[in-house]
Each structure stands twice: as structure tokens, then as C-alpha cells.
Amino acid sequence: MTKKNTTIYDISKKLNVSVATVSRALNNHPRISQETKELVMAAAREMNYKQNNLAKALKSGETKTVGVIVPYINTNFFSSVIRGLEEELSPHGYHVIICQSHEDAAIEKKQLNTLLNTQVDGIFISISRNTSDMEYIKKILATTNTPIIFFDRKKDIPGISTITIDDHKGAFMATEHLINQGYKNICHFSGDQNLEIYQNRLNGYIDALKANDLPVVKENIINTGSSIEEGISAVKNLWKRKIKPDAIFSASDFTALGACKEFKNLKVKIPEDIGVIGFSNEPFTQFMELSISSVDQTPVVMGKIAGNVFLERIKDNSSGISIEKKLVLSPTLHIRQSSSRKK
Amino acid sequence: MTKKNTTIYDISKKLNVSVATVSRALNNHPRISQETKELVMAAAREMNYKQNNLAKALKSGETKTVGVIVPYINTNFFSSVIRGLEEELSPHGYHVIICQSHEDAAIEKKQLNTLLNTQVDGIFISISRNTSDMEYIKKILATTNTPIIFFDRKKDIPGISTITIDDHKGAFMATEHLINQGYKNICHFSGDQNLEIYQNRLNGYIDALKANDLPVVKENIINTGSSIEEGISAVKNLWKRKIKPDAIFSASDFTALGACKEFKNLKVKIPEDIGVIGFSNEPFTQFMELSISSVDQTPVVMGKIAGNVFLERIKDNSSGISIEKKLVLSPTLHIRQSSSRKK
């Protein structure tokens, strides 16, 4: 009762030709007569033949499939990167398998291995918060040809290409924008310092202060995560101080949002009394009645470029060369109401 | 120079046993001595053996991979469904391939075919806006065993299981909530009527009015898409009327947002002068300073249930039975400021 797919054997039997001929006809091989070509094509259509990519992959060693591992897929940033990836690779016949690490290094490692077992042609990773051990990745690099590409959340490893945005620059721009708006006592909500992106944002903040002859105050660097709640409680603590800040550059839009909520609660006026700017350009930042300034990471573009790096790498691979690339995209500052004090 | 993966042949050669023994040892076959089992395992680890799922799949006919086709992946709803799908299927060893139809029936059809060629074990689809021809899907159903499952945006086809939410109920609840808040002249922003979900929301709205002895006014059903801009312009047109509505039930959160923006612009007070409620429970609806009421579709749950339907179907398949399921989830009403007039 199980429906069987028709194979080139079925076609060859029906037409009394060899499977080799059928295969060649189907692949439009030059040394095959137009006549039989059409004959085969017609039979294939009639018998509803569908090429079995599995067998082809086993033979050729190419699955035309790539894997991508992200912490969670249902965030604006990661789903947008994956969108870009799919749109870049799909026209070249590649499928995209998605895996979630749930911010867990152990799961991430496991996903990586199952992807390798599935013989994907390439793997894209944005590492989890607590990923630190890179030895097993180096081992994979040494024992396989599968290209691994990091995007956004990366570590520097020889042989691995990376696509990131210039977080330092984004943070620098955001901070300097606040300074230009006349804010002088600027706090930073820092995000998880285990990740390079947040280290870079912190450094961008510090360097912008220095470049503008403002003091770097240790107490103004607040260690937060990336949630609304942490933004709220950070502001609560801040407002117990005698000397209060007049601006906040948050490494996350969500903590920025939490801050805005709490400021409203405290009847502190934005942007008059305090300036706020976030990072990521989450959709909600522009929807708010009091729109929140933010740094855009152009995630769809990042995905497309990651896909392109992979395609180039595949091409280079066949010609023997394969040099890692370190691509850094430039972020865009979106200035909105929450930080616009000057007219 | 190309690094070759080690196969069971390599292990068998090294250990001077047959490939069959290696294969069995690796799969923990009962009738194999503990001794050789450990020997093989050790060698496998040492030689960095990775099972080639491709070959296994070709042999077994199961790829342990499913495909999912959605209009776009980077929307909160679809990426959340896919998250649920991945979390349900991953523990069972399945990978998820994602495809985007870009709201184009032709692309959707093409994606479906390439997924079929890749021999996926199942396909999940939320159809595009302009998908109407179902003949080729019926043909696929007739000629292959691959289960196809629709979620959210569906058509009724014998043999295809569907997972949806009760859009009629969600719309009914939303409308009745507005009525209970004392609103009497309620408009509906309707969304694309080619899709069942929007038809059902419209009908839910109409039935709620009837159930509460309110007149169904044709002019109060506004044909909109799902963008902020359309919400804005719809309100602009509405406010040219002599008799103005006092509430809006929008089939989309984005048109609801547009409406709120325009009302602010017009200095119309929400919820005092006009009540607004949307649909989808997009993250931003709760973030707004004036939070927007909405109907939650529980997308992650929908994805998990879709995955579960697939798993059950696979099980049933081997036992010969396979009856389609039509699952309808119940939506949840989230009442927020934009529609809360009574204390």
C-alpha cells in the first residue's frame, strides 16, 4: 500500500534504455541525442518522477543544505538574520536547517554534532551566552572540511570566518550622540560581558567619553542582562543615588524599554531630564509613543553576507584556497525622541 | 588534501572484524558481545567516527528531517511557531528546514517540490496570501506518503491535518469585550479576505454583534491589509464621517497600532472616546505606554502541537491507520488599556 517513488530504473525499464542514459538525459548531458532526451523527459513527467536528492548527495558528497545554530529563533534579530541567510542561499539551491541552543553550550555542541552527522555543507553559529570551550570546534575544524561561520556572537578562531557589526562604533556613535545633545553624566547598561559584542559596546562607550573629555565613572557602568525587568530595577537603584545620571546608553533595547517605563513611573521626563538610547533597533522602539533611539544592526543584511561568505568559500574550496574572512558591518544610528533634547 | 570522514569500513579494517559487526556494535544490537562492542566504540571514538546520516537515510527511507514553509520567517508569529516546532521535534531526532514563500503561491509550490526532492519526512505549511490552486497539493498527496500539515493559514483538503486557532471565537470574545465596556458603534478592520483566518475573524465580529442585538452595519467593515499605514489611513477616512464609531476591533495588531497613532494625532482619547483591540498579541502591544488589548494566538504552542500531530501521524503510518486531524486551539484575550473604559 505504500506509495513508491519512481526511480530512473523505472524509466529505463519502460523505455528500454539503460539507467545511465536516463540519468544523462535528465541532467541534460551534451552527448545524448535530442530524441531520447525528449523521450526520457516525457516519460519522467508522465511517471511523476522526482529526483532523489539523498542518493545524489550520497554520491556527490554535497547535500546542498546548511545548518544554523542560534540561541532562540523567535527573536527579531536572529529570525531576521536567518531570513537573510535563506534568501541568499535559496537561489543557489541550498536549504537551511535551524537549531536552537537555548543559550546552553552543551546543547549547542550537540546540535553541532548532529548537523555534522547530517552532512550539511556548512554551519552558521551565533554562540550561546555561556559558550567558552572552543577546543571541540577546533577539533572539528581539523578533522572535517565543513566550513563553520560565526555571526554576531563570535569567538576568534583561526580558520573560522566571522560576520559581525562594529559594536564599538555603534556604541561610540550612540554615546557621542548623547554627549552632543548636552548630556554629561551618562550611564551604561552593559549586558553579558562573556560575549564580545557587549564588551565592545562597553568599550565604545568608554572611548566616546574619553574622546570627549568626560570622566569614566566606574559606578556608571551597570551590569545588567537584557530584560525589561533588569532595566526597571537598574533605574530604581540608580535613583537612590544622590547624584543622578542625565542619560543612559543601554546595550539592549529591552533594558532601555524597562528604563523608560520606570522613568515614567518616577515622573522623570524623557528626553528633557534624561536621555535614553538602546541597541538593536527592535521593532517596538519606533512604535512607542515616545519612540526610543537605537542602533540598528541590519540583521537581514548580516544574514545575506554570511550566506555570501559561505558561497565564496565553497567556490574557493574547489580551487584549493580558503582564507578566513573577518567581515565587520557598520551599524546605523536611529535618533528618535528619547534622546533628542536639542531642537 | 581533502579530509575524509572515517566510515565503518575503516573501523572494520582496523579491528579485523566485518562491517556488519561494526554497524551492529555501534547500534547497540543485542546479539553482540560486550567485548567487541566496547572495542568498536573505543575505536570509533579514537578515529573520530561520525555516522553518515545520509547513507542511513537512503537505506531506511527516513531522513529525520521536516520542512516548513511560511510567508516570511522574521515575524513574531511565524518564528514562534517554528520555535515550538523545533522544540517538539528536536528531542525525537528531527531537523527542521525552513523555507519562505514571500507570500507568493508560485514560490511556495517550488519550495514544496524541492522539499519533496530532499526526501523530508513531513512538510508544514502556512499558505501564502494568494494561494488558491490546491490541485497540485492533492496530486502530491495522491502520489507520495509524505504527510503535509497546514497551520494557521489553511485550506480544507481531505487527508491534510490542520492546526489553527479558533479565530471566530477570538474575534467574538474581542468584540463582546468591547460591547461589555459600553462601546456600541464598533468598526472592524478586516484583513485579507482570501485567507480563512480573516474570514473567520470577520464572522466572529458579526456574530458577536448579532448575539448582543447590535446592528451589523456594512460601512463599519473596513477592508484593510495588515500594515500600520493602512490603519492610519483607515482612521483618517473614518473621521470624515458624520457619525463616528466609538470602537475598533482590528484583525491585525499593526492596523490597530496605526489607528492608535492616528487617534493620538486627532486628539481622540483612548479608551475614553474610542476603544481599540487588535489581534495576534504582538510583543509591542504590551510595551506601549498606552498598551493595546489583543487576542493571543499562542504560536509556540501551535508549533508544538503541529509537531506532535506529525509524530503521531508517523506512528500511525506504520500501523496502517492515518486519519487527518483538525485541531483548533483556543485563543486568549489580553485586556489592556486601549479597551478598558470601565473601572
Added chain:
DNA sequence: TTGTACGCGTTATCAG
């Protein structure tokens, strides 16, 4: 308990 040999569906090589 272990080994031999075949098949999954394709493509590629070598003959003719």
C-alpha cells in the same frame, strides 16, 4: 556471536 552480500537511487568511468 559474527561474516557475506545485497540494496537504497544516483552519478561517473570505462567500454563499445
Added chain:
DNA sequence: CTGATAACGCGTACAA
């Protein structure tokens, strides 16, 4: 231009 056959890596029926 076409045909026979090996090979991709694995699991398994059959045999020992």
C-alpha cells in the same frame, strides 16, 4: 551516442 558496472556509507537478511 549508449550501455554495463562500480561506488557513495549504511543496515540487514541470510548463512555460518
